[in-house]
Amino acid sequence: MLNRILCAYDGSAPAEKAFAFAVELAERFEAELLVLSVARPPEPPELVETAAVLDSARAFYAEQFERLRAQEAARTVRLRFDVAVGHPAEQIVHRAEAEGSDLIVVGHRGKSLLARWLLGSVSKRVLSYAPCAVLVVR
Secondary structure: OOOEEEEEOOOOHHHHHHHHHHHHHHHHHOOEEEEEEEEOOOOOOOHHHHHHHHHHHHHHHHHHHHHHHHHOOOOOOEEEEEEEEOOHHHHHHHHHHHHOOOEEEEEOOOOOHHHHHHHOOHHHHHHHHOOOEEEEEO
C-alpha cells in the first residue's frame, strides 16, 4: 500500500513525466504526494554567490509549484511542495527517510554511456541508497 509518495522535481521534461505519473499513483492509492526540488549551491561556495543562487532557485521552484498546483487543482491528490538545499540524490534519500515515504518517483535523464560511467546520475544514486521503492519514469 502506498501512503506517502515523494516525487523529485527539477523542472525538466523527465521530471514533468515523473510528476504526472506520481500524481496518477497518488490519486489511485489516495496517497499524500510530496514534490521535492533541490537547489544545489555552487562549489566552492561563496557566501554572496550562494545566497543569490539559492534565492533564484527558490523563486524558480515557487513559480513551478504554483503552475503544478493549478494544473492538478481538479484532482483529489493531497499535494505538498518543498525545496531542499544540497546534493540532489542525498537530499531526496534523506527526505524520503524523514517522511517515511513508501515510494520515490524520479525522472530518467538520457545520458551517454560515458557520461553515466564518469558522473553517475541522480536516479542511479537514489536507487542505490533509497530506504524505499524507487520508480524511474522514462
